[in-house]
Amino acid sequence: RQLGNGSWNTYTWKPALAKAGIIPPRPKGAKLWQWQAAPNDGFHVLRHTYASLLLEAGESVVTVARWLGHSSPAITLGYYAHFMPEVGSKGRTAIDGLLGRERGRN
Structure with missing residues (x-):
């Protein structure tokens, strides 16, 4: 799958941060790209x-x-x-x- 600008952050980096417990998981019902900001991480x-x-x-x-x-x-x-x-x-x-x-x- 080819990812556009910013997609790696949305679909790879943020899920990895959530899995590691650095940011909370995406809220139930949120769109695929809706993650909490992680300015320090x-x-x-x-x-x-x-x-x-x-x-x-x-x-x-x-x-x-x-x-x-x-x-x-x-x-x-x-x-x-x-x-x-x-x-x-x-x-x-x-x-x-x-x-x-x-x-x-x-």
């Missing part, structure tokens, strides 16, 4: 976790932007730059090596 949290872990591991922001479907790496940086504490460390290490300095020493 929703699919978007999983997406943010995925992107954050990739960037913390050193994956290219261009690659992460492409995988997330962002139209530009600038969008990805706007949301996730704070998860990239080591940005620039490769460049600093290269310059330190060029200047004959060990990393961490002036």
